[in-house]
Amino acid sequence: MNTKILLNERPVGEPKLENFRTVKEDIVSPKEGEVLLKTIYMSLDPYMRGRMNDAKSYAKPVGIGEVMEAGALSQVVESKSELFKAGDFVEGRTGWQDNPTVNEKKLRLIDPKMAPLSTSIGVLGMPGTTAYVGMHNFAKPQKGETLVVSAASGAVGATVGQIGKIYGCRVVGVAGTEDKCEFTKTELGFDECVNYKDPNFKEKLKSACPDGVDIYWENVGGITFDTVMPILNDYARIPVCGLISFYNATSLKGGEKDRLPLLFRQILTKRMMIKGFIVFNHYDQREESIIALSKWINEGKMKYKEDFVEGLENAPNAFIGLLNGKNFGKLVVKVNSDPTL
Amino acid sequence: MNTKILLNERPVGEPKLENFRTVKEDIVSPKEGEVLLKTIYMSLDPYMRGRMNDAKSYAKPVGIGEVMEAGALSQVVESKSELFKAGDFVEGRTGWQDNPTVNEKKLRLIDPKMAPLSTSIGVLGMPGTTAYVGMHNFAKPQKGETLVVSAASGAVGATVGQIGKIYGCRVVGVAGTEDKCEFTKTELGFDECVNYKDPNFKEKLKSACPDGVDIYWENVGGITFDTVMPILNDYARIPVCGLISFYNATSLKGGEKDRLPLLFRQILTKRMMIKGFIVFNHYDQREESIIALSKWINEGKMKYKEDFVEGLENAPNAFIGLLNGKNFGKLVVKVNSDPTL
Numbered sequence: 001m002n003t004k005i006l007l008n009e010r011p012v013g014e015p016k017l018e019n020f021r022t023v024k025e026d027i028v029s030p031k032e033g034e035v036l037l038k039t040i041y042m043s044l045d046p047y048m049r050g051r052m053n054d055a056k057s058y059a060k061p062v063g064i065g066e067v068m069e070a071g072a073l074s075q076v077v078e079s080k081s082e083l084f085k086a087g088d089f090v091e092g093r094t095g096w097q098d099n100p101t102v103n104e105k106k107l108r109l110i111d112p113k114m115a116p117l118s119t120s121i122g123v124l125g126m127p128g129t130t131a132y133v134g135m136h137n138f139a140k141p142q143k144g145e146t147l148v149v150s151a152a153s154g155a156v157g158a159t160v161g162q163i164g165k166i167y168g169c170r171v172v173g174v175a176g177t178e179d180k181c182e183f184t185k186t187e188l189g190f191d192e193c194v195n196y197k198d199p200n201f202k203e204k205l206k207s208a209c210p211d212g213v214d215i216y217w218e219n220v221g222g223i224t225f226d227t228v229m230p231i232l233n234d235y236a237r238i239p240v241c242g243l244i245s246f247y248n249a250t251s252l253k254g255g256e257k258d259r260l261p262l263l264f265r266q267i268l269t270k271r272m273m274i275k276g277f278i279v280f281n282h283y284d285q286r287e288e289s290i291i292a293l294s295k296w297i298n299e300g301k302m303k304y305k306e307d308f309v310e311g312l313e314n315a316p317n318a319f320i321g322l323l324n325g326k327n328f329g330k331l332v333v334k335v336n337s338d339p340t341l
Numbered sequence: 342m343n344t345k346i347l348l349n350e351r352p353v354g355e356p357k358l359e360n361f362r363t364v365k366e367d368i369v370s371p372k373e374g375e376v377l378l379k380t381i382y383m384s385l386d387p388y389m390r391g392r393m394n395d396a397k398s399y400a401k402p403v404g405i406g407e408v409m410e411a412g413a414l415s416q417v418v419e420s421k422s423e424l425f426k427a428g429d430f431v432e433g434r435t436g437w438q439d440n441p442t443v444n445e446k447k448l449r450l451i452d453p454k455m456a457p458l459s460t461s462i463g464v465l466g467m468p469g470t471t472a473y474v475g476m477h478n479f480a481k482p483q484k485g486e487t488l489v490v491s492a493a494s495g496a497v498g499a500t501v502g503q504i505g506k507i508y509g510c511r512v513v514g515v516a517g518t519e520d521k522c523e524f525t526k527t528e529l530g531f532d533e534c535v536n537y538k539d540p541n542f543k544e545k546l547k548s549a550c551p552d553g554v555d556i557y558w559e560n561v562g563g564i565t566f567d568t569v570m571p572i573l574n575d576y577a578r579i580p581v582c583g584l585i586s587f588y589n590a591t592s593l594k595g596g597e598k599d600r601l602p603l604l605f606r607q608i609l610t611k612r613m614m615i616k617g618f619i620v621f622n623h624y625d626q627r628e629e630s631i632i633a634l635s636k637w638i639n640e641g642k643m644k645y646k647e648d649f650v651e652g653l654e655n656a657p658n659a660f661i662g663l664l665n666g667k668n669f670g671k672l673v674v675k676v677n678s679d680p681t682l
Contacts, residue, residue, distance in 0.1 A: 003653060005653065005656060005657070014661065014664065014665075015657070015660065015661050015664070017658070019657075020657045022654070038677055039653075039676040039677060040675075040676060040677050040678075040680075041673050041674070041676070041679070042653070042656070042673070042674040042676050043671075043672075043673065043674075044650075044656060044660050044663055044672045044673075044674060045663075045672075046663060046664060048660065049660075049664055058575070058619050059621075068656075072676070075680065096653065096656055098653055098676050098677065112681045114635065115635065115638065116679075116681075116682075117679055117681055118647055118649075118673050118679070119645065121671075121673065122645055122647060122673065123634055123638070123643065123645040124631050124634055126620060127671060128630060128631070128634045129620050129623070129624070129626070129627050129630040129631070130620040132626070132630035132633060132634060133618070133620055133623040133626055133630060134618060134620075136626070136630075137618070137626075138614070138616045138618065151666075153646065153670060154668070154670070154671070155645075155670070155672075158644070158646060158670070158671075159634070159643070159645070162637070162642065162643050162644065163637075163643075165642075166637060166642055166643075175666075176666040177666075177669070180669055183669075187644055187646070188644050226600065229600075229603065229607060232607060232611055232613060233611065234399070234611045234612055235611065235612050235613065235614075236611055236613045236614075237613070237616075238613065238614070238615045238616075239616055239618060240615060240616065240617045240618070241617075241618060241619075241620070244664060244666075257598060257599040258599050258600060258601075259567065259570075259599060259601040260599075260600040260601050260604060262570065263570065263601060263604075266570060266573060267615055267616075267617040268617040268619075269617070270573055270574065270575045270576065270577055270617060271575055271576050271616075271617045271618050271619055271622065272573060272576065272577045272578070272579065272616070273479070273576075273577075273614065273615065273616045274579045274608055274615040274616075275479045275578075275579075275580055275581065275608075275612075275613070275614045276581045276582075276607075276608040276609040276610070276611060276612045276613050277474070277475060277478070277479065277580060277582060277612050278399050278582075278609075278610075278612055279470050279474055279475075279582070280400075281612065282470070282474040282478070283470070285470070285473070285474055285477070285478075286470050288473075289469060289470040289473035289474060290465050290469070290470070292473060293464055293465055293469050293473060293500070294455065294456065294465065296503070296504075296507060297456065297464070301507055302464065302500070302503050302504075302507075303503065303528055303529050304463055304464040304496075304499060304500070305494065305499060305524065305528070306459055306463055308459075309385075312344060312346065312383070312437065312439055313363070315346060315385060315437055316346070316356070316360075316361045317358070318385055319356065319385050319389065320355065320357075322385055322386075322387060323355065323356070323387060323390055323585060323588055323589055324355075325492075325516075325517040325585075327495070328494060328518070328520065328521055328524075329494055329495070329496070329499070330384075330462075330463040330464070330468060330495070330496035331384075331385045331386075331496075332382050332383070332384065332385075332459050332462065332463065333382070333383040333384075333385060334381075334382065335380040335381060335382070335383050335413075335439050336379055336381050336439065337381075338381055338382070338457075338458055338459070339381075339416065340453045340457075340458055341457075
């Protein structure tokens, strides 16, 4: 028999047991290109909470009555695939079931001699790749920088912090129990770890980051972000790969007017980038920009409008108007006449 | 005489005339490496509002009694510099004054034949470079994408929108008068422009962007961002180079709990990057990540902790606990025994 756990109904807020339903079905014999599997390790990850909602997101929601989604490490029981033979170990997103029959394309072969099998859904699986890609592509840790990582003892957080140490960062974890904090320090080599349930969390996190924060790895959302926000350094990077604290939220508004949770949900699901910049830091490109803009002006592709204010004495008023959108085009104070006109 | 406009006192909210003070002083004869200038065009830009506050930001605030900061196009009256001679036109951040004496290092030579002089503080000056750098480095417009630009008829916005057109984008402006909107469409070639004071602004902006929004150029903050947020597409980019609507704010809280303005101020002044990502879009790097992680594990630089749950039947409970941080390490459901152990 194949035991499957289905989504029975969509949870409102925290999932409850009645949201799931277990069914047993006859095993399905594999057809050409399919394998019958025996699930060994199935992964549970926070992202699955999102799949239980009927909300537009980066992935299709699990339908009511469909098998819950999960990655798992399995052994091949019977194969009609040329890629895998009985006895092979494979990893793939095969769902919450114990004897599924799946297409070979969903699977990758795992070498059991390389590492313990369970790592293929952990540090050498999706969570490990999440940590690696986010650090490599977006966080770009530099020696001496301070990295704060939330959910620090979790699958992603633990890997992120250790990658930070490998690159020479000061690594400060945030976790929810003293045991977890201790583990990240003694076992993983984090410099500090602060318990977000500690009544002095904010003070402790700040004092754990005497040089501010260069990278904040966002796994969670909520109180840790609020605490880190004021101590972020110039050019801080915040990869956002998860928002555990929002997943059970029935409203994304923290209060009547709090738009931040809504923004972060979109940053994540839409894979957006927000980047602050100050032009004065880019004046190595000034010449290049002037050449390009001049060319476009000469080609008639670039127009400009100037809004002239006569006399230095009118500058304050003009400036006040500028902040209210009173100007129309580039506001220019004519202090003296232009001798070329 | 040199007329200087000083910061007299720091404004609270909107600047008022009494925040400025005008003084006349004798002209200062240039010393070695200095030039005496006659200011011709002085730029007024929203960023100056920030300089009037005594707040830590990316630039030092203007001190009480100090000359207000501004870029200007000037003509050299008297030169003790080998770089410039009397009659030359120069641009530099020479402040709110009409006959300043400044160091040669603050100035760049402007060729009056290249373009009208005033453009050196506009489309060929700081605002133009802002637009160019932000589009080139961060927005990266692609043909067929939709760009929404706030403050659309302003110095930066007008240039941004036209760069968008040059790259083949659908360009939708947002401005505060019908005249400004008309100008961006008829003169600058924008596809649409919506007046944010229109009572149907939200509906009109949405219908002007039938394919959603790929780039939102943030100049302003506030209502336009709120309207754009729900219609941003996957992989949307939001360069943030200004936040005009916040500059006069006495509090950065839009309401008791609105943390968004505070976040945006920091994104800008700290030049931060926020980037959402989903690991499944980066599986071209999966092999690379597994190789790197395995190497670190073998070298003893990477530890991992797994939290095993026995039995598929315990998956729902374990998952509920996961969302509350009950797990300690990578949560793994042991569905069947591991034959390699």
